[in-house]
Amino acid sequence: MITLKKISHLTGFSVSTVSKALNNKQDINVETKKRIQEFAYQRNYVPNKNAISLRKSKSFIIAVILPQVNDAFYSETLCNIQKMASKSGYRIMFFQSFESTAKEVVYLDEINDGSVDGAIVLSTNRNEFKANYNKINTIPIESVQITKSQNLDVLKADCMAIFGNLLNQIN
Numbered sequence: 001m002i003t004l005k006k007i008s009h010l011t012g013f014s015v016s017t018v019s020k021a022l023n024n025k026q027d028i029n030v031e032t033k034k035r036i037q038e039f040a041y042q043r044n045y046v047p048n049k050n051a052i053s054l055r056k057s058k059s060f061i062i063a064v065i066l067p068q069v070n071d072a073f074y075s076e077t078l079c080n081i082q083k084m085a086s087k088s089g090y091r092i093m094f095f096q097s098f099e100s101t102a103k104e105v106v107y108l109d110e111i112n113d114g115s116v117d118g119a120i121v122l123s124t125n126r127n128e129f130k131a132n133y134n135k136i137n138t139i140p141i142e143s144v145q146i147t148k149s150q151n152l153d154v155l156k157a158d159c160m161a162i163f164g165n166l167l168n169q170i171n
Contacts, residue, residue: 002043063111063119064094073148084163099124118166122146140169
């Protein structure tokens with residue numbers, strides 16, 4: 001895998017110049033930018049998301065806690081959330097609570113370290129979850145009640161709404 005530093009070394013341009021070219025900055029010569037971009041493209045350069053996360057102090061990851069991934073109803077919901085996240089430039093990290101409020105709380109404690117930008121909790125008992133999770137958070141958290149008897153279209157609309165709320169809090 002080729003890195004920004006390696007491109008700098010191979011092209012003879014400074015790391016700063018290579019970075020500016022690959023980020024399409026305007027304060028760089030057009031020909032230089034074109035040369036560096038073509039060089040990077042030919043070598044399948046892919047920006048390191050971890051480095052970007054460190055630089056921007058954002059992980060571009062949203063945690064999703066859901067009851068169980070191998071259930072078709074919950075899986076469909078996860079799929080819809082992932083589509084929304086992807087369109088917004090985010091990846092998801094998911095956790096299975098197996099319908100346990102205690103596990104939902106444990107997972108939120110684990111990710112409350114800044115490793116994700118926000119969390120969505122799909123809880124089978126939202127009221128119990130809210131009653132049990134009253135800690136101060138470093139990340140925004142949205143939750144929604146989920147039951148298998150729900151209409152999937154209504155649930156999708158609810159998830160879209162809370163996802164929008166979460167993005168507003170993150171950005």
